[in-house]
Amino acid sequence: MLKNYHFTVAERFMQYAQIDTESNHASTSFPSTEKQKDLAKLLVSELQQMGITDAKMDEFGYVYATIPSNTTKQVPVICYCAHIDTSSDCSGTNVKPILHKGYNGNPIVLPDDPSQILTIEQYPYLKEHIGNDIITASGTTLLGADDKAGVAIIMEFAQYIMQHPEEKHGTIKLLFTPDEEVGRGTEHVNLAYLGAQYGYTLDGGEAGHLEVETFSADAATITIYGVSAHPGYAKNKLVNALKIAGELLSILPKAEWSPETTEKKQGYVHPVRMDGVAEKATIDFIIRDFETANLAKYEDRLKHFAETVVGCHAGASFEMEVKQQYRNMYEVLQHHPKVVEYAEEAYQRTGLVVRKEPIRGGTDGSRLSFMGLPCPNLFTGMQAIHSKKEWVGVKDLQLGVEMLVHLCKIWEEKTLN
Known part of the structure; x- marks a missing residue:
């Protein structure tokens, strides 16, 4: 883990989870629900408090921000992206996140609906979190780890980098998108304004999973x-x-x-x-x-x-x-091998075994890749997404932050000029 750093990513995530950002398939507006902007505005405020002066939300609810380079090298500009909306498959209203400290491996009964029970038999990945803290909702809503876990990881990473100028990196762009869950997450994104050359979405599952293939979709x-x-x-x-x-x-x-x-x-x-x-x-x-x-x-x-x-x-x-x-991101990523190779090295430096898994779905990264921003998908720890049993491990959130720190350093180290 990062030395001499007190993680607040779990608290950050739980705060974001309580903000209703459910998107709406039937809406013709953009974003599809105005309430998504409530979280976007909070992110802008927090980024500005970190000292990221250009952080802003545009008329469509996208959040853009820049962490300036602190190296003399001409490092490619890298973007980290996550989406702020949650799925309408399960209610995102009045989410009550619960921190289960020192998970002991026993079934977890969610208090607001005791019929909702998490077990290792149903979710074997829970075994990896015995002895560590996990976060669930209360039983009547989704949790929103898809993708507020990604949002929280990026925000915690930004705070760490701003507080640790000794960590050398190139220019880093942050992008938070609305309406990913309704398939419109990149509809109004301004890539010219963003100005990045490569990107990474944080919208994946188990720690160690690296996703470079998605469905193609019509x-x-x-x-x-x-x-x-x-x-x-x-x-x-x-x-x-x-x-x-x-x-x-x-x-x-x-x-x-x-x-x-x-x-x-x-x-x-x-x-x-x-x-x-x-x-x-x-x-x-x-x-x-x-x-x-x-x-x-x-x-x-x-x-x-x-x-x-x-x-x-x-x-x-x-x-x-x-x-x-959208189309299978691999069709683009196969022509940009270093964007995947550097992610693999960042996983390894974080102590993770890299497991490449195709996504039976899509991410903003699918469209961004075909729009000119090669963009694989990184883990966040989210599990049982779009359901009342959704959960995420605090250890995975922290590993995600550490992995991003390694990733931005690798890009700087491997730039020779």
């Missing part, structure tokens, strides 16, 4: 058009779009091609939302695979299913719209 919307008629006089007239939508969902493969039946590098097509009336119904799908070329194959197959079902109903029709969401 979204598809199928709109089914039926024929409306008064239900009292509908015989041989009504064509119910909702029933057709139900038929389409019912013929999707049940033993493969879905999140509940796939793992590792297997892709899927997943219906996430349905809405409509008898005359018109829409189904939203997310489409995922590690091989970008497979997305088009999945989309053709999905369209074939729709054609088959809709074709059985005279008078019905459909449209299918596909939108690109």
